[in-house]
Amino acid sequence: MDLDAVSQEIRTALGGITGLRVPPWGAEQIQPPAAIVALPERINYDETYGRGKDAYEDLAVVILVGAPETRASRKTLAAYAAGSGSKSVKAALEAYAWSTCESLTVRWCDFDAAATYAGTALLAAIFHIDIVGKGT
Amino acid sequence: MTTAHGKLTVITVATKDISPYTKNSSLERSAKTHDTTGYAPTGDATTYAGGLRDAKFTCSGMYDNTASTGPRLVLAGQEGNSLAIVRKVEGTGTGKPQDAFNAILEKYTETNPHDDMVTWSADFQVTGAITITTQP
Numbered sequence: 614m615d616l617d618a619v620s621q622e623i624r625t626a627l628g629g630i631t632g633l634r635v636p637p638w639g640a641e642q643i644q645p646p647a648a649i650v651a652l653p654e655r656i657n658y659d660e661t662y663g664r665g666k667d668a669y670e671d672l673a674v675v676i677l678v679g680a681p682e683t684r685a686s687r688k689t690l691a692a693y694a695a696g697s698g699s700k701s702v703k704a705a706l707e708a709y710a711w712s713t714c715e716s717l718t719v720r721w722c723d724f725d726a727a728a729t730y731a732g733t734a735l736l737a738a739i740f741h742i743d744i745v746g747k748g749t
Numbered sequence: 750m751t752t753a754h755g756k757l758t759v760i761t762v763a764t765k766d767i768s769p770y771t772k773n774s775s776l777e778r779s780a781k782t783h784d785t786t787g788y789a790p791t792g793d794a795t796t797y798a799g800g801l802r803d804a805k806f807t808c809s810g811m812y813d814n815t816a817s818t819g820p821r822l823v824l825a826g827q828e829g830n831s832l833a834i835v836r837k838v839e840g841t842g843t844g845k846p847q848d849a850f851n852a853i854l855e856k857y858t859e860t861n862p863h864d865d866m867v868t869w870s871a872d873f874q875v876t877g878a879i880t881i882t883t884q885p
Contacts, residue, residue, distance in 0.1 A: 663766075
């Protein structure tokens with residue numbers, strides 16, 4: 614697996630959620646709602662013999678919506694955190710036909726009411742993703 | 750003398766290389782022993798004579814539906830059949846050891862946890878001798 618290729622494909626998959634912007638890594642400014650594809654916590658090499666499979670453990674996708682204290686932000690974030698539906702991050706990612714990896718599972722989601730991006734406070738949901746793919 | 754990392758291990762079953770889907774394997778060699786102790790043994794110690802050799806082979810890993818070489822395609826439905834197995838404990842390479850034997854598939858298991866990858870495991874009873882050679 615190639616980390617950059619996997620990250621790009623995650624951006625493509627998230628781009629299928631209407632209204633969700635998916636800026637590239639390092640964007641100086643974002644306009645919420647936006648999804649940032651971060652790095653995995655670790656890469657586990659040699660999950661099987663002969664470089665058969667590697668695994669990305671806990672790759673984070675951060676969804677940033679509006680101001681933390683507003684009801685609208687909470688409602689928007691709830692739709693992205695839902696287990697199903699047109700805005701569901703889990704549903705969008707797990708329904709996608711992946712070519713850069715073999716399987717992708719959204720394991721859990723937690724929240725940050727004190728997130729900031731470029732100095733702007735934003736309500737955030739962080740999706741934790743496990744990915745398995747070929748080692749070569 | 751040198752150590753060897755398990756990731757280099759190569760396993761073929763019926764000429765199919767299942768290594769890329771295998772996380773663990775073991776070949777347990779054993780032999781029967783026969784009590785040859787007579788009356789008034791020297792030092793009051795039990796004595797034994799070596800008997801017939803035996804062996805068990807187990808392997809397990811990550812499920813993969815790859816056509817013709819995935820564990821399901823190679824192993825499912827082969828329970829009770831004798832299959833030719835080659836085990837390269839240090840990997841492929843000139844001068845490296847190789848074990849070749851026939852073994853009856855006693856059990857093939859697929860396990861589906863709700864929160865992790867599907868896994869597989871296989872238990873074999875070795876039948877006949879294990880041919881130990883050095884790879885050319």
